[in-house]
Amino acid sequence: MVSALNHASQISEINRNSPRIKRLCTSIKNFGGRPDALIQVLHAAQGMYGYLPIHVIRFVAAELKVSPSRAYGVATFYHFFSLKPKGEHNCLVCTGTACYVKGAQALIEQIEGDFNVKAGGCTPDNKLGLQTARCIGACGLAPAVTFDEEILPKVKREEIAGLLRARLTGAAA
Amino acid sequence: MSLMELMAIGERARAKKASKRRRLGVCTGAGCISAGAQGVLDGFRRKVAERHLQEEVDVVPAGCMGACNQGPLVLVQPDETIYQKVTLDNEDAIVDRHLAHDQLVENMLLFFEESKKPILRYSEGAFFQKQVKVVLENSGFINPEEIDEYIGVGGYQALRKATCMLSREEVIAEIKQSGLRGRGGAGYPTGLKWETVYKHVNDEKYVICNGDEGDPGAFMDRSVLESDPHRVLEGMAIAAYAVGASKGYLYVRGEYPLAIKRLEIAIKQAKKLGLLGAAIFNTDFSFDVEIRIGAGAFVCGEETALIASVEGKRGTPKPRPPYPAESGLWGKPTLINNVETFANVAPIIDRGGEWYSELGMPKAAGTKVFALSGKINNTGLIEVPIGITLREILFDIGGGIQDGGKFKAAQTGGPSGGCIPEQFLDTKMEYGALAALGTIMGSGGLVVMDEHSCMPDVARYFTEFCMEESCGKCIPCRAGTKQMHNMLTKICTGRGTVHDLELLEELAPMVKEASLCGLGQSAPNPLLSTLRYFREEYLVHIHEKRCPAGVCKMAGQAVVQDGAQSGPAGVH
Numbered sequence: 001m002v003s004a005l006n007h008a009s010q011i012s013e014i015n016r017n018s019p020r021i022k023r024l025c026t027s028i029k030n031f032g033g034r035p036d037a038l039i040q041v042l043h044a045a046q047g048m049y050g051y052l053p054i055h056v057i058r059f060v061a062a063e064l065k066v067s068p069s070r071a072y073g074v075a076t077f078y079h080f081f082s083l084k085p086k087g088e089h090n091c092l093v094c095t096g097t098a099c100y101v102k103g104a105q106a107l108i109e110q111i112e113g114d115f116n117v118k119a120g121g122c123t124p125d126n127k128l129g130l131q132t133a134r135c136i137g138a139c140g141l142a143p144a145v146t147f148d149e150e151i152l153p154k155v156k157r158e159e160i161a162g163l164l165r166a167r168l169t170g171a172a173a
Numbered sequence: 174m175s176l177m178e179l180m181a182i183g184e185r186a187r188a189k190k191a192s193k194r195r196r197l198g199v200c201t202g203a204g205c206i207s208a209g210a211q212g213v214l215d216g217f218r219r220k221v222a223e224r225h226l227q228e229e230v231d232v233v234p235a236g237c238m239g240a241c242n243q244g245p246l247v248l249v250q251p252d253e254t255i256y257q258k259v260t261l262d263n264e265d266a267i268v269d270r271h272l273a274h275d276q277l278v279e280n281m282l283l284f285f286e287e288s289k290k291p292i293l294r295y296s297e298g299a300f301f302q303k304q305v306k307v308v309l310e311n312s313g314f315i316n317p318e319e320i321d322e323y324i325g326v327g328g329y330q331a332l333r334k335a336t337c338m339l340s341r342e343e344v345i346a347e348i349k350q351s352g353l354r355g356r357g358g359a360g361y362p363t364g365l366k367w368e369t370v371y372k373h374v375n376d377e378k379y380v381i382c383n384g385d386e387g388d389p390g391a392f393m394d395r396s397v398l399e400s401d402p403h404r405v406l407e408g409m410a411i412a413a414y415a416v417g418a419s420k421g422y423l424y425v426r427g428e429y430p431l432a433i434k435r436l437e438i439a440i441k442q443a444k445k446l447g448l449l450g451a452a453i454f455n456t457d458f459s460f461d462v463e464i465r466i467g468a469g470a471f472v473c474g475e476e477t478a479l480i481a482s483v484e485g486k487r488g489t490p491k492p493r494p495p496y497p498a499e500s501g502l503w504g505k506p507t508l509i510n511n512v513e514t515f516a517n518v519a520p521i522i523d524r525g526g527e528w529y530s531e532l533g534m535p536k537a538a539g540t541k542v543f544a545l546s547g548k549i550n551n552t553g554l555i556e557v558p559i560g561i562t563l564r565e566i567l568f569d570i571g572g573g574i575q576d577g578g579k580f581k582a583a584q585t586g587g588p589s590g591g592c593i594p595e596q597f598l599d600t601k602m603e604y605g606a607l608a609a610l611g612t613i614m615g616s617g618g619l620v621v622m623d624e625h626s627c628m629p630d631v632a633r634y635f636t637e638f639c640m641e642e643s644c645g646k647c648i649p650c651r652a653g654t655k656q657m658h659n660m661l662t663k664i665c666t667g668r669g670t671v672h673d674l675e676l677l678e679e680l681a682p683m684v685k686e687a688s689l690c691g692l693g694q695s696a697p698n699p700l701l702s703t704l705r706y707f708r709e710e711y712l713v714h715i716h717e718k719r720c721p722a723g724v725c726k727m728a729g730q731a732v733v734q735d736g737a738q739s740g741p742a743g744v745h
Contacts, residue, residue: 034485035485036483036485037485038485038486039465039466039467039468039485040465040466040485042468043466043468066485070486073487074485074486077470077487077488077644078467078468079468079469079470080427080428080467080469095389096389097390097546097547097584097587097618097620097635098389098547098552100389101547101620101621101622101626102547102548133428134387134389134469134638135387135389135390135428136428137386137391137392137395137429138203138204138207139390139391139544139547139552139618139620140204140241140242140545140546140552140554141204141207141208142546142547142552144207151203151207152207153207
């Protein structure tokens with residue numbers, strides 16, 4: 001990965017006229033192109049691409065005038081950033097203390113078994129990604145699971161597969 | 174903006190409120206939103222219009238009302254009626270009966286199982302009566318997306334008083350007199366911190382609000398930011414005036430999109446009215462705030478790591494001294510306080526330090542917001558005077574243990590804290606008393622556990638958390654948490670020996686003493702605390718290869734999970 005980062009030709013992959021790169025440039029401009037905006041710009045990039053492709057990290061680094069290694073270091077340090085594409089839809093199981101006490105682990109095992117997916121990965125057809133979070137701050141609703149943007153409160157082990165299937169078919173329709 | 178203009182806006186907001194016969198606020202805190210509050214709010218607006226009630230009834234989004242378990246909640250004013258579990262289907266009853274004909278809809282009133290009767294008014298029932306609201310006083314009563322409503326309840330008066338009537342020294346003296354201590358966890362006296370930053374002479378100083386609420390099991394700051402964002406901005410501005418800063422950063426978790434959205438709105442509105450920006454209240458005081466969105470790293474709760482993150486770097490801590498008060502953001506004197514601390518500032522300036530110092534306890538003045546969760550009937554957000562007993566919180570406000578279960582322990586302070594067992598239920602929730610029990614007040618997470626929680630596994634859970642969140646900079650934390658986790662995993666899978674326990678007890682103080690920052694220094698706390706009160710449970714795991722709570726999967730059965738996430742940059 002790091003050697004890919006250092007490969008100068010990577011930067012040529014960037015088409016400055018692509019709509020996403022244009023939007024990214026606007027975001028960089030809004031922050032005045034300052035190096036301290038790195039995390040904020042990576043947020044914007046991940047919002048557009050769904051993850052942080054290596055050539056985008058490199059592009060951001062060049063635009064903000066920080067070294068590629070520093071940008072890569074930041075992108076890999078923070079949990080929020082992903083260097084791998086996520087699923088088409090994403091399910092996130094909160095594993096904060098309240099959710100842990102109320103059985104979040106059982107939910108993860110149930111989803112892993114029912115959907116043939118591992119936490120941190122995607123189903124073979126890429127339809128559903130499964131992630132865990134350290135606490136989404138919905139402790140009053142523990143155990144909490146999110147499907148894309150929607151929070152599913154007080155989820156029971158028996159019902160989780162059904163809840164997700166209904167949303168996967170609903171979203172596809 | 175002048176005093177007259179501020180008063181006029183407040184007057185207008187109050188007159189607008191008074192011109193309506195009823196005002197219906199739908200809680201749009203994160204909890205109620207996930208229970209469908211947005212749809213309920215839209216439904217109310219539509220139905221009120223359909224019945225031509227919009228001239229006499231106002232429908233607004235409101236902040237958190239605390240009883241998150243019963244959401245979505247709706248508050249009808251001026252009656253102070255709270256309805257619970259409101260849905261698109263049952264909200265018609267509220268419109269047709271309460272809003273149109275002033276009749277209570279009794280079967281939908283807020284109802285706590287343990288009290289066996291519905292709550293008729295907001296201020297009734299143990300859940301509310303045992304609480305004292307300072308930080309949360311506007312929560313649920315004002316529309317967090319309207320600055321006029323905040324001004325209508327006296328908002329920004331404290332900033333005016335500070336900038337126009339008090340010297341910087343007087344503001345600091347007021348905060349010192351109040352006895353306010355940092356609410357982020359460590360409890361450092363706020364006035365003293367302000368004074369230190371004030372004393373450092375520099376043209377450039379910064380104020381940072383720490384909204385990186387990383388403790389799993391805590392959602393106080395989220396709720397304050399979502400319910401009353403101007404309160405935090407006003408507190409930051411007063412602090413900036415006092416210490417001599419003109420620029421502030423509000424660092425918020427990326428996991429809190431609603432809080433970010435409301436802060437963005439609040440900053441825009443405050444700038445438009447000249448309450449942020451240049452020449453505030455026509456004085457020479459200027460203050461600008463920028464939001465910085467965190468990217469998920471628990472260690473960023475530590476102030477030097479947070480500063481690194483605001484600078485756009487990896488969030489790794491630095492040795493102190495120098496403290497941020499001397500050399501913080503970009504090497505300049507920097508004041509860092511947490512969200513709840515800033516939310517206490519405006520009322521202290523408004524009503525005086527003496528008033529605040531009389532709340533709570535001597536040496537631990539004021540109130541504390543707790544996020545009640547876990548195996549408790551009334552999960553939600555509460556604000557209590559410091560010094561209330563744990564028993565009062567759990568059984569009077571919290572309504573007791575869920576499903577008639579037996580209380581085993583309450584966990585405070587998250588991964589940096591410890592647990593409080595049954596024999597200490599009458600402990601006063603106060604910095605010193607909690608420290609004596611081997612735990613901390615923490616930022617306010619209060620997770621209740623019953624007999625189905627296994628304490629060695631709880632220790633393993635928190636140690637895993639610290640291991641994964643360790644930034645990797647110093648070895649005691651990076652390697653120590655890993656070794657502790659290995660041994661705890663052995664014990665929790667029935668492969669542990671008494672020797673492991675001895676090693677753990679030798680290693681834990683080393684990690685505590687030798688780590689660079691608060692994360693590592695407090696990482697052994699959950700282990701030490703559970704060992705102190707539940708040693709027997711560890712021994713059963715070791716000698717009998719059995720988990721009394723039925724949580725751990727012992728060797729020979731399925732393998733215990735080994736953490737779903739990898740640590741930051743794979744530093745273990």
